[in-house]
Amino acid sequence: MPAFPEAAEAAVRDEVLRGNLRHATGTIRARRAAAVAELSDWAALRAAGAAIKERTLRHLDHYLLQVEERVTAAGGVVHWAADAAEANRIVTDLVRETGEREVVKVKSMATQEIGLNEALAEAGITAYETDLAELIVQLGDDRPSHILVPAIHRNRGEIREIFADRMATWGRPAPDGLTDEPAELAEAARLHLREKFLRARVAVSGANFVVAETGTLAVVESEGNGRMCLTLPETLISVVGIEKIVPTWRDLEVFLQLLPRSSTAERMNPYTSLWTGTTEGDGPRAFHLVLLDNGRSDTLADTVGRQALRCIRCSACLNVCPVYERTGGHAYGSVYPGPIGAILTPQLQGMEDELAASLPYASSLCGACYEVCPVAIDIPDVLVHLRERAANGGAVSRRGTPVRIRPARGHAAERAAMRAAAWAFDRPGALRAAQRLGAATRRLHPRRLPGPGRAWTASRDLPTFPEQSFRDWWTRNRDDRQP
Helix, strand or coil: CCCHHHHHHHHCCCHHHHHHHHHHHHHHHHHHHHHHHCCCCHHHHHHHHHHHHHHHHHCHHHHHHHHHHHHHHCCCEEEEECCHHHHHHHHHHHHHHHCCCEEEECCCHHHHHHCHHHHHHHCCCEEEECCHHHHHHHHCCCCCCCCCCCCCCCCHHHHHHHHHHHHHHHCCCCCCCCCCCHHHHHHHHHHHHHHHHHHCCEEEECCCEEECCCCEEEEEECCCHHHHHHHCCCEEEEEEEHHHEECCHHHHHHHHHHHHHHHCCCCCCCEEEEECCCECCECCCEEEEEEECCCHHHHHCCCCHHHHHHCCCCCHHHHHCHHHHHHCCHHHCCCCCHHHHHHHHHHHHCCCCHHHHHHHHCCCCCCHHHHHCCCCCCHHHHHHHHHHHHHHCEEEEECCEEEEECCCCCCHHHHHHHHHHHHHHCCHHHHHHHHHHHHHCHHHCCCCCCHHHHHHHCCCCCCCCCCCCHHHHHHHHCCCCCC
């Protein structure tokens, strides 16, 4: 994948994409604001959500062991996956043991993160996405562009064409004469997916939350496909990031208020599915929980960056971000787009990769993402923290081992400029001389910098130098009679 600046430059030229994003994010943003305004205690709920997540992360080792104990006692089997390869191997082996070659999936960002569909395909196993937006992405050989609405970059006409051209390849074809009316598109998807729900014997899910005190998993969704995936198959495999744990049911109550209003602008999710292990004669006969690390423990070791693990995947930060609204999710090159992706991906993947190193700069630092985050993640603060790491390198954790990474490429001029500025600010005489020289030559200054400075002025004008510095103005105009 190209670095964010190159991908974004191409995306902003796509007028259809920008129109789709502007309409969709604007609509979601307005509805969310109205839903949140209904609660007089929203600020208190937000603070509670942040506090619960922070407490859980501080004692994550304890809660993970508690989850394993409770799930096992309820008839489930717990597997530990250190990285994507291990998680994919575990899931693939579990499916193979059933003898099946098809699985149905309820939308799971963790499985997208590890590339599970591709790993299953290599083993001869087909994974069918059942969320409507994920189905559109899968049929279109596309990639998700949004956390909550993966096909947000598509309009109704494009979706109709995808259904008409591709549905037959994956199962039941689209009806003849299909139009782009939402009701007809939804009915075509329902008929296509119902066939798979009734045939599938294995399902793969994620989880929005895992309640440690009982080992209960929760999935919230709006279409009912999750309920079908979680109850009809004989075997259920859930791949869940270790940060999804909440200690108690009382804690879960807080997030079941925060999440729907922040994501879909609903007072509650239409479908909230909860399951604890297995029950004879009710639901799947076998349940497997795969607890996924894949960089999360290393992120936890970063005292500033760890707050990204509070994320409950509501996507509110995407819907208010001026950068995301113009570039879409594909430019981020990750399953986690937008502001949260700009801080989560570099920590999970490491910043040695050019794309990951560019993501902390995919922001204007306007702070809108922090204002809407239901668990108060200070995304701008983490962005600045990661920019420092990209520019200067430093100590990080990799697979639990402290290592020191080198600065990302392209920051040598920035480091030189910062060293020069630090030298000047430490020497008042030199700073005063530089300010006077800048003022004297202000009419000769270019609007764009040459050489390495071109990257900075490619998207902004060079600030105009004032005729005199504040220090000189104060010296000439201050009233010496004032104390």
